[in-house]
Amino acid sequence: MRSEERLIFLTNDDGYDAPGFAAAIEMARRFGHVAAIAPETTRSGMSQAITMHDPLYLRQIPRNDDVELYAFSGTPVDCVKMAFDHLFRNRKVDLVLSGINHGSNSATNVLYSGTMGAAIEGSFYGCPAVGLSLCDHSRNADFTAAVHYGSQILSRIFESGVQGPLCLNVNVPVAAIDEIKGIRVCRQTRGFWREEFFRREDPRGREYYWLTGEFVNSEPEAADSDEHALANGFVTIVPVQADMTDYGRMEELKSVF
């Protein structure tokens, strides 16, 4: 397929005007026509949430090129649904790209991530979907290496003809292109968040909390885990699927219930 015939759908969870999204648009344009619907504002940590009890507003963001860009008041998953079930429903999407996220979505963060929520949702529509994240939360993060390796991954998806549904959780370490050691296909690292609630008082004397925390890696030595590979300078790819059944415990539980 020639690149001008491809349609690539873009979304993210940092909002349509995030620098990482601009980097993703420029990267994706080299592979096909870009149509994008992204949240109006930052919706990090939105997981696979959908909006059930609020009306949703969509508006086109004017651009001076052929990229179709919309801002949507919903979650990242709402953006994907709006694209496939409404706005672009008569067009064949060849790939979904979610990101480039400002911050890591490795390990169990796949469960909380709006970036990955959108990528998983995208894969439900039968095409390859890539969630691409740079392990740097800052607004001014340098996306050079993420674009470089992201492009390599997109190229290989298109060249290999790998079949969808497919969902990839790609994380890029903070390093220069030539410091990165390559790409590794990994499994999701086991771990959890040790949270802390910062307590403050608002101007009216009402107590409130900020959720903060740090990720605790439960298996720092596991060489096939994504955290381990990232710590060793690799770009990581975790293939993601959506069947959460714990098959390993079914027999035991059948004897209990």
Place this chain on the structure above:
Amino acid sequence: MRSEERLIFLTNDDGYDAPGFAAAIEMARRFGHVAAIAPETTRSGMSQAITMHDPLYLRQIPRNDDVELYAFSGTPVDCVKMAFDHLFRNRKVDLVLSGINHGSNSATNVLYSGTMGAAIEGSFYGCPAVGLSLCDHSRNADFTAAVHYGSQILSRIFESGVQGPLCLNVNVPVAAIDEIKGIRVCRQTRGFWREEFFRREDPRGREYYWLTGEFVNSEPEAADSDEHALANGFVTIVPVQADMTDYGRMEELKSVF
């Protein structure tokens, strides 16, 4: 363990004042002391979302019994984190119960469900966690059968000494107790949502959308799936785990990247 020594943590995604939550509290009190933190308002469809960019408000709801009840302005997962990492952090929780949800969380809905997001999060803290849902969305749903079978499931968890971390997605069909055929341990049904966006105009002439849709079962004949068992009159239990790695595609993908 005697029931007065047990601590059961309750949450939900329909809000602290939902009738299904009241039913869950009454049910859980028979098994131990109940401490509950639930969202201020309905947070259905919140998946495993966390609140990263807003302050969170907590308030105790007075009751005339020994149940400790709090309303929290965050998501269901925020409620679980508030319980384990802050408010009840010095107490050992014996079981997490999320629900009773007004509406089914079977099949792939486990991914979107705030009820199940909270249950999965609860299981990360090492104890058994149960998401309990009745397949009836209405506010006035009859929770009699859900309480009956929910109690049976809690009893068996406590009696069998089944070890955590463990997460169960329990769904109860709409039927009288004696019409229900029993309890079945199942796997998550494959399927997807075919969405429709209802377009309206607000009083200021701005167009907006409501997300609506219907679930499409991709494998209606699969006898080991939860949808099939529900349709045949069984209460379903799907054991849930949080490793989303698609192990089946790792070798293929290693050859691509």
